[in-house]
Every structure is written in C-alpha cells, then in structure tokens.
Amino acid sequence: MNISGKKIIIFGGTSGIGEAATKIMSEKGAAEIIAISRNPDKMTNVPENVTLEKIDVLDEEALKSFFKNQGEFDVLINCATGGTRAVGPFLKMDLEGYRSSFAKLWGYTNVVRYGTEYLANNGNIVLVSGSPARKCRPGQIAISSVGGAVEAFARGIAPEIAPKRINIVSPGVIDTPMSPLTGNEREEFYKNATQNNLIPRAGTSEEVAKGIIFAIENEFITGTTIDVDGGWLTS
Ligand SMILES: NC(=O)c1ccc[n+]([C@@H]2O[C@H](COP(=O)([O-])OP(=O)(O)OC[C@H]3O[C@@H](n4cnc5c(N)ncnc54)[C@H](OP(=O)(O)O)[C@@H]3O)[C@@H](O)[C@H]2O)c1
Known part of the structure; x- marks a missing residue:
C-alpha cells in the first residue's frame, strides 16, 4: 500500500512511537492523518496534513460517533497506552492494578470493533504490543499478559476481517515520553x-514507527507480529 494520498486514523498518534509514525506518514504524503489522544494539544510542530482530535479510547460512545462522522478511511493504527500499567511480581500485585493494565487491550479492541466497518476493503490495521508478550522478565507479568492478549487478538481476528489486514508491531525498550524519569536516573x-540485549541500548520511536510503516505498506502480511526489540527475544 502506498501511504501517499491515504486517509489514516492513529490513536496515540500524538506522542512517542505514535507521534513518530504520524510524522513519517505525513512526510510520505498521506492525504489526511487524524492523530488522537486525550490531550492532543501536547503535540508540537503539527504538520499541515495532520488534524488533532481529543478522544479517550475507552469512551465507546465517542468512538462510535467519531467513526460514523469520518466515513471511509484507509489505515487504522492504535498505539495508545490506554491507562496505567502494574509492575512487580504477580503474587504481590494489587489485582485491581493488574486488571487496569488491560485498558490498553480494551482501547485496541474498541477501535477495531467500531472502526473496521469504515475501513476500506484494501485497508489495514496496526496495533502495538511489546516484547514482554513473548519473553516476560521479572516484574513484567501484567504487560506480558496484556501484550500476549493483543497478539492473540490480532491473529484471531485476521481471518474474520480479511481482505482487510491487521498486524502487530512489538517494541522492546524504547526511549519515549512514557517514562517519567529524567537525567541520570533515566539514563541508568x-x-x-x-x-x-543483543543490541544493548534503548530503541527510538522512529525505529518502531518504521515497523508500523512496513506493516502498512507490505500487502502480503496479515495476522503477524513484527518485533522491533534490539534482540530482546533472543538474548
Ligand atoms: N516505550 C516503550 O518502551 C514501549 C515498550 C513496549 C511497548 N510499548 C507500547 O507502545 C505503545 C506506544 O507507547 P509510547 O512509548 O509511544 O508511549 P507514549 O509516548 O506515552 O504515548 C502514548 C500515547 O497514547 C495516548 N493515550 C494513552 N492513553 C490514552 C487513552 N485512554 N485514550 C487516547 N489516547 C491515549 C497518549 O496521549 P494522551 O496522554 O494525550 O492521551 C499518547 O499519545 C503503547 O502501546 C506501549 O504500551 C512501549
């Protein structure tokens, strides 16, 4: 698929990995990119072909009316974190925290449920999981469970929505605004x-965004996961 001239909707497209994808797609000549989050005005240097929208991916009614108003579009991306993430060993974990980590999955499934009917027949969807989905390191049980569910969801729904495609990009540790740490603490x-890791550094938002672009452009992939993780899975 050629991104030039396409209409693209990207949830979480105003920060980190999503913002990098928004900017690359803008440079590739997308006709219109709608970048959505709860506080989209935080995004600076918004290109001309990008429109910002304020929607919470957990608000089903807002999503239904948004998609209805948009009509047909070509690409649906969701990389919104959705809410908070629980960290730590499962047996010591507050289960409410574990459950709320699944906000990311509910945000993803909401937009697929309400957006797919408006997606062009040759269109495609990209969601973002995370390397703990298939290699869980200590303390990552919540994000591992959520990431695994996201990947299983995409594999499972791919046949139902064909010929529309759906793929996942799975990032490793990426230096984005998701981490609130600063200075030496952040570096450490x-x-x-x-x-x-085989590549012992944090990845950049642009490196992951290029995985998203690959998933959009390559018309021979669906139901699969592209790992952009510095060798996390093999180290
Ligand atoms: N960074 C990493 O190391 C890493 C590793 C593995 C996987 N991932 C995954 O990659 C994806 C992108 O993460 P990132 O690092 O780029 O994070 P980020 O910089 O914090 O960006 C997250 C984006 O999601 C939006 N968002 C969050 N909750 C939302 C909601 N309920 N409704 C609408 N928008 C919402 C945020 O905007 P608002 O706050 O304005 O809503 C923001 O635009 C996430 O799915 C994350 O789990 C990241």
Whole structure:
C-alpha cells in the first residue's frame, strides 16, 4: 500500500512511537492523518496534513460517533497506552492494578470493533504490543499478559476481517515520553533494562514507527507480529 494520498486514523498518534509514525506518514504524503489522544494539544510542530482530535479510547460512545462522522478511511493504527500499567511480581500485585493494565487491550479492541466497518476493503490495521508478550522478565507479568492478549487478538481476528489486514508491531525498550524519569536516573534505567540485549541500548520511536510503516505498506502480511526489540527475544 502506498501511504501517499491515504486517509489514516492513529490513536496515540500524538506522542512517542505514535507521534513518530504520524510524522513519517505525513512526510510520505498521506492525504489526511487524524492523530488522537486525550490531550492532543501536547503535540508540537503539527504538520499541515495532520488534524488533532481529543478522544479517550475507552469512551465507546465517542468512538462510535467519531467513526460514523469520518466515513471511509484507509489505515487504522492504535498505539495508545490506554491507562496505567502494574509492575512487580504477580503474587504481590494489587489485582485491581493488574486488571487496569488491560485498558490498553480494551482501547485496541474498541477501535477495531467500531472502526473496521469504515475501513476500506484494501485497508489495514496496526496495533502495538511489546516484547514482554513473548519473553516476560521479572516484574513484567501484567504487560506480558496484556501484550500476549493483543497478539492473540490480532491473529484471531485476521481471518474474520480479511481482505482487510491487521498486524502487530512489538517494541522492546524504547526511549519515549512514557517514562517519567529524567537525567541520570533515566539514563541508568535504559542502560540496565537493555544491557543483556543483543543490541544493548534503548530503541527510538522512529525505529518502531518504521515497523508500523512496513506493516502498512507490505500487502502480503496479515495476522503477524513484527518485533522491533534490539534482540530482546533472543538474548
Ligand atoms: N516505550 C516503550 O518502551 C514501549 C515498550 C513496549 C511497548 N510499548 C507500547 O507502545 C505503545 C506506544 O507507547 P509510547 O512509548 O509511544 O508511549 P507514549 O509516548 O506515552 O504515548 C502514548 C500515547 O497514547 C495516548 N493515550 C494513552 N492513553 C490514552 C487513552 N485512554 N485514550 C487516547 N489516547 C491515549 C497518549 O496521549 P494522551 O496522554 O494525550 O492521551 C499518547 O499519545 C503503547 O502501546 C506501549 O504500551 C512501549
């Protein structure tokens, strides 16, 4: 699929990985990109072919009326984190925290449920999981469970929505605004989190966004996961 001239809807497209994807697709000549989040005005240097929208992916009524108003479009991306993430060992975990980590899955399934009927027949969907889905390191049980569910969802629904395609991009440790750490503490965190990887550094938002672009452009892939993780799975 050629991104040039296409209408693209990207949830979570105003920060980090999503913002990088928005900017690459803009440069590739998309006709219109609608970048959506709860506080989209945080995004600066918004290109001309990008429109910002304020919607919470957990608000089903808002999503229904948004998609109805948009009509047909070509690409649906969701990389919104959705809410908070529980960290730590499962047996010590507050189960409410574990359950609320699934907000990311509900955000993803909401937009697929209400958006797919408006997606062009040759259109495609890209969702973002995360490397703990298939290699869970200590403390990552919540995001591992959510990521696994996201990947299973895409594999499972691919036959139902064909010829429309759906794929997942799975990032490793990526330096984005998702981490609130600053200065030395931030540097130490990324160093420690990636030191055992085959490529021992944090990835960039642009590196993951290029995986999203590949999933959009390559018309011979569906129901699959593209790992952009610095070798997390094999280290
Ligand atoms: N960074 C990493 O190391 C890493 C690793 C593995 C997987 N991932 C996954 O990659 C994806 C992107 O993460 P990122 O690192 O780029 O994070 P980020 O910079 O924090 O961006 C997250 C985006 O999601 C939006 N968002 C969050 N909750 C939302 C909601 N309920 N409704 C609408 N928009 C919402 C945020 O905007 P608002 O706050 O304005 O709503 C923001 O635009 C996520 O699915 C994350 O789990 C990231």
